[in-house]
Amino acid sequence: MFSVKKQVNMSVPRSTVFDCIVLGAGIQGSFTAYHLAKNHKKTLLLEQFPLPHSRGSSHGQTRIIRRAYGEDFYTNMMEESYQLWAELEKESGIQLYRKTGVVVIAPTGNEEFELICKNMEERQMSWGTLTQEEFMKKYPGFLLKAGEVVCCDHDGGVLSADKALRAVQEQFKTMGGVIRDGEKVTHIQPGRVVTVTTASHVFETEKLVITAGPWAQKVLSPLGLELPLKTLRINVCYWKEKIPGGSGLLQNIPTFLGVNLNGEEHEVYGLPSQEYPGLFKICFHGGNEADPEERELQDKPNKIDDIQILCNFISQYLPDLHPKPAVIEQCMYTNTPDCNFILDYHPVHKNIVIGSGFSGHGFKLSPLVGKILCELSIGKQPLYDLKPFCISRFKTQ
Ligand SMILES: Cc1cc2nc3c(=O)[nH]c(=O)nc-3n(C[C@H](O)[C@H](O)[C@H](O)COP(=O)(O)OP(=O)(O)OC[C@H]3O[C@@H](n4cnc5c(N)ncnc54)[C@H](O)[C@@H]3O)c2cc1C
Numbered sequence: 001m002f003s004v005k006k007q008v009n010m011s012v013p014r015s016t017v018f019d020c021i022v023l024g025a026g027i028q029g030s031f032t033a034y035h036l037a038k039n040h041k042k043t044l045l046l047e048q049f050p051l052p053h054s055r056g057s058s059h060g061q062t063r064i065i066r067r068a069y070g071e072d073f074y075t076n077m078m079e080e081s082y083q084l085w086a087e088l089e090k091e092s093g094i095q096l097y098r099k100t101g102v103v104v105i106a107p108t109g110n111e112e113f114e115l116i117c118k119n120m121e122e123r124q125m126s127w128g129t130l131t132q133e134e135f136m137k138k139y140p141g142f143l144l145k146a147g148e149v150v151c152c153d154h155d156g157g158v159l160s161a162d163k164a165l166r167a168v169q170e171q172f173k174t175m176g177g178v179i180r181d182g183e184k185v186t187h188i189q190p191g192r193v194v195t196v197t198t199a200s201h202v203f204e205t206e207k208l209v210i211t212a213g214p215w216a217q218k219v220l221s222p223l224g225l226e227l228p229l230k231t232l233r234i235n236v237c238y239w240k241e242k243i244p245g246g247s248g249l250l251q252n253i254p255t256f257l258g259v260n261l262n263g264e265e266h267e268v269y270g271l272p273s274q275e276y277p278g279l280f281k282i283c284f285h286g287g288n289e290a291d292p293e294e295r296e297l298q299d300k301p302n303k304i305d306d307i308q309i310l311c312n313f314i315s316q317y318l319p320d321l322h323p324k325p326a327v328i329e330q331c332m333y334t335n336t337p338d339c340n341f342i343l344d345y346h347p348v349h350k351n352i353v354i355g356s357g358f359s360g361h362g363f364k365l366s367p368l369v370g371k372i373l374c375e376l377s378i379g380k381q382p383l384y385d386l387k388p389f390c391i392s393r394f395k396t397q
């Protein structure tokens with residue numbers, strides 16, 4: 001449990017005061033630590049679980065990368081994010097991005113779809129639209145309904161998530177950074193020098209960055225900050241063909257995003273087969289509230305029957321797949337009310353920076369999020385307008 005109780009008397013000598021401690025070695029904390037090390041800051045990255053682990057939000061093999069966003073500020077930020085991904089690929093010698101294109105499917109007139117097209121057009125991105133007939137010819141096995149429209153962000157694709165997390169942590173260590181895993185932070189004492197206590201150590205640091213994923217609220221409450229975060233259990237579903245290898249047509253499933261299909265509010269998305277041969281990852285963008293400490297404990301009735309929604313989607317749109325998931329894995333989202341990130345200082349303790357609320361879409365932007373959180377902590381003005389990400393947009397406390 002995170003506590004506000006007295007510290008363990010195991011202080012390390014004053015000489016080990018860090019320039020910065022990053023709390024949480026998910027993708028956001030790891031990229032923050034990487035940028036701090038690039039800026040020659042003596043940085044410690046603390047992680048509660050032995051690495052790698054699958055309890056937070058950054059595990060698993062794949063994530064979508066795209067510029068196709070309805071909000072232009074994300075589209076703009078993706079420009080630099082792609083460059084930073086390429087830089088990490090070069091430094092690590094590991095391919096992390098696979099260009100597949102990302103198609104967005106929506107009913108005609110859908111507002112988000114229109115905004116996505118507008119953003120791509122205004123930025124002269126490599127993109128295009130497909131008619132229902134063209135789409136079904138290109139992706140046989142995928143049935144669209146009358147009146148559904150498609151656009152494609154040609155540079156979109158798939159990131160290798162686990163590999164990326166490992167690569168960024170390795171680069172951080174190569175630059176002299178220190179990672180201590182299996183070290184849960186149990187107490188933070190704010191001050192000009194911040195004291196950070198784990199079960200076995202007491203560390204001191206000039207700056208602290210908190211990137212605790214679904215544990216953010218547990219870490220922030222004792223620091224007097226209540227954010228309107230919701231932590232959701234996400235079922236990551238994999239589907240197999242009715243006739244394995246069957247028609248071969250399904251090998252051609254695109255990376256896709258289905259927005260408000262069937263008149264529903266929700267989104268579904270899918271990726272080509274990658275992690276498990278013959279299985280397709282098709283998921284619901286949402287889930288039911290859950291505490292990350294007891295992610296699988298379902299003692300309350302589910303508000304959303306996400307798996308049933310997916311079964312219906314598969315039956316209607318991808319009828320060559322078995323309409324029951326073959327494999328289900330779990331992951332966590334940490335959502336803000338507007339689904340925009342939180343990248344800001346603690347309102348009272350200005351040497352504490354917070355990165356949170358990535359609302360199920362933060363992976364693609366993590367190289368830039370890490371850069372921004374690093375800049376905030378070293379007092380450098382980020383190049384981006386951070387208003388959409390500020391804490392003052394909420395009524396806190
Ligand atoms: C199923 C799924 C699909 C997704 N798909 C996409 C996608 O296609 N594209 C995309 O861009 N994004 C996607 N996302 C979102 C993206 O993966 C997340 O936004 C991102 O991983 C969040 O990273 P994080 O570092 O904030 O959190 P986490 O990965 O959870 O990291 C937080 C870390 O902090 C540690 N921690 C917490 N408390 C303490 C403590 N007290 N002491 C020490 N350590 C602590 C935790 O153990 C954890 O390791 C998806 C997410 C999920 C779950």
Ligand SMILES: O=C(O)[C@@H]1CCCCN1
Pocket residue numbers: 064065066257267268269285360361362364
């Ligand atoms: O960030 C993304 O691109 C995806 C969209 C679909 C839901 C999961 N996240």
